[in-house]
Amino acid sequence: MSFDRLLGIDVGFSKSRPTTGIAWSVAGELGAAKTHTDWERRQQKIPPATIFSVIAIDGPLTPPDAPDDLARLCERLFIRGAFQTRCKPVLSHHGYGRALRKAAAETAAQVTHLAAATPIGQAVIPSTAIIEAFPNAFLGVLLGDERFGTSQAAKRKKFDWLYDHAVESGVFAKLLEFIGWSDDRVLQRLTDERDHERRAAWICLMTAACAAVGKAEAIGDEAGGWIWLPPAELWADWARRALAENRAAQMCSRPLARAARQTRAPLMS
Template identity: 65%
Template structure:
């Protein structure tokens, strides 16, 4: 069935970059609603996070940058979506950390806590069918891969960033190459002020939150590429027609290897 046209200026979307430092503001939040938008960097507790989310708003889609697994899943659960992106060309370009080891377990718990904080703000959305909480529209964003799969292979022949700065390197190249503008065009999202805010952003946490917001927008229009399974959850990524050829080939190869 063809997906109904969605005017993204008429729906409420929320993106959250999970941060779990108890003392530093490592959470990024970005939202859009009725043509308006905003972003902030804040802390992990709901009292302070909620200050930067428009009050009395029900969101059509919420995208969280953090591993979301089904309720009751064991901490040691290995996730298909993660293993598909740690192999081959993805390994040096946009691989995730494994959320069933070390620091990844902490991030998994923080992502789950974040989802629980915002569930009361989310309304059902028929466009979001693959979610670990049936009847909700909370999805998992993976900003590194979201940007990485869009970049042409030639970009990765340029000097690479240190591991801790990988996301900002990807973001800078996404801005420079025009792929963020391409997404707005494909989604028919006519909001030049929002696009310009994303292109001008330099704050790490806010950047991640903006990509979570773009992830939510793709999901709201039914144009996401969704990778994973019901056991371990899914990554929600940009529309496949925008992926670079190397990324499409790498995913197909990894799927075949794990079949």
């Protein structure tokens, strides 16, 4: 699969401001734009008459039958340990997270007709090549431990802080070389971008590119969906360790949770 016909969308869900970022690679051309949440205006920023081989959306995507209050494994694996202060996700089963999950589902519904009908890996939307991107973690796992010091940005500026460090440390060049996208224009666009929403869209596009060549790392399960991240070979050591530790902790907590439910059962009968 080539790097043609790829689409990345940073959802955003402000009703009044243009908070949706869109980036694409089509027929050798690259582009990025910022727009609103409604389909009428979003479609004006997407190359027309294109069926995309992979579409990556920055927002929690769950299987059609997943309940709204489902606590997703892919999110639980990134909310503790080193990830907690570096690139943790919003939990999408309550509060703000539910609104984001709804916005992501609405975005996926808007573009389903633009997605190739060939499923890709662990895509959760039936018969489509639509996957979930998580730009903060995508960037975070590529950065070395030394990048995370006392000067970390506040939560609301976290993504741009991570992006700036990714540019400064040269991880974009390494990523593009590893996945085989030898186009200097891509690196230039990534390096020069300053707009928050378009930056997020570019990382969604990079997520789609990694998936397109079978080099993305998908984290999660069938029940709650998958977060797609850079190739595992490029992850920083701290990120590898943190994920392994969180997986081990999650495995230990499952038997305890089952035991607790069994203990409570007689009291509920």
